[in-house]
Amino acid sequence: MMRKKIVAGNWKMNLDLRDGIKLVKELVGGSLPLETMTIIAPPFIHLEEVGKQLNGTLIKLAAQNCHFKDSGAYTGEVSPTMLRSVAVEYVIVGHSERREYFGETDELILKKIKAALGVGIIPIYCCGEPLEIREKGSHQDFVRRQLNESILLLAEKEISQIVIAYEPIWAIGTGLTASPEQAQEMHAFIRQQVAETFSKTIADSISILYGGSVKPDNAGHLFSQADVDGGLVGGASLKASDFLAIVNS
Numbered sequence: 274m275m276r277k278k279i280v281a282g283n284w285k286m287n288l289d290l291r292d293g294i295k296l297v298k299e300l301v302g303g304s305l306p307l308e309t310m311t312i313i314a315p316p317f318i319h320l321e322e323v324g325k326q327l328n329g330t331l332i333k334l335a336a337q338n339c340h341f342k343d344s345g346a347y348t349g350e351v352s353p354t355m356l357r358s359v360a361v362e363y364v365i366v367g368h369s370e371r372r373e374y375f376g377e378t379d380e381l382i383l384k385k386i387k388a389a390l391g392v393g394i395i396p397i398y399c400c401g402e403p404l405e406i407r408e409k410g411s412h413q414d415f416v417r418r419q420l421n422e423s424i425l426l427l428a429e430k431e432i433s434q435i436v437i438a439y440e441p442i443w444a445i446g447t448g449l450t451a452s453p454e455q456a457q458e459m460h461a462f463i464r465q466q467v468a469e470t471f472s473k474t475i476a477d478s479i480s481i482l483y484g485g486s487v488k489p490d491n492a493g494h495l496f497s498q499a500d501v502d503g504g505l506v507g508g509a510s511l512k513a514s515d516f517l518a519i520v521n522s
């Protein structure tokens with residue numbers, strides 16, 4: 274089964290609108306491979322304008338978060354329906370920074386995934402262990418628990434639509450990258466969990482991205498692993514030449 278190759282850029286809380294548009298213009302003017310899906314996730318407030326710039330290009334638009342309700346008294350939140358109305362196609366959910374700084378639990382993340390799918394937005398579900406868990410050697414148990422409490426509770430037709438991102442927390446923004454072998458081992462493990470709960474056919478069709486200090490000089494080696502279907506890129510997505518080099522890896 275051919276899985277989609279995907280590279281997604283997570284801008285996090287960076288770039289004002291002017292700098293964001295400048296970056297988008299550089300990306301759109303660069304050379305992008307047809308066989309890899311390129312996605313960028315700017316802050317909420319830039320989505321509409323960035324979306325206009327991406328119209329008719331190969332780059333898809335993602336949000337970095339969403340609420341699980343359609344509308345209502347949730348000050349400061351943005352619903353999947355609102356994202357849909359500005360042509361957002363993907364949404365990152367469960368990023369470790371949302372879990373750590375905003376107390377997001379797998380229970381909440383599962384609601385967000387279902388809400389996004391409900392309006393036709395594809396969730397990019399993030400999981401991954403902190404350093405002390407990796408050092409204790411219990412990273413697989415940790416990630417298994419995250420999966421058990423979230424995506425493995427989805428219906429079969431839901432799980433087959435999502436994208437998974439494995440992001441070891443110790444590698445995010447630290448310059449430490451998981452070795453290609455560490456990434457491959459965890460990606461194969463995640464795929465096996467999906468296969469055991471659903472089926473091998475479904476597991477084989479899901480793209481699993483690696484995230485955590487992906488850079489132009491390590492992307493090729495990481496992406497060449499059998500179960501690594503691309504990357505979720507933070508810091509290096511803010512520089513057009515670096516992001517384009519990663520997409521082309």
Ligand code: PGA
Nearest residue numbers: 445446485486506507508
């Ligand atoms: P990084 O971030 O590439 O800056 O490590 C990755 C992420 O948080 O998605």
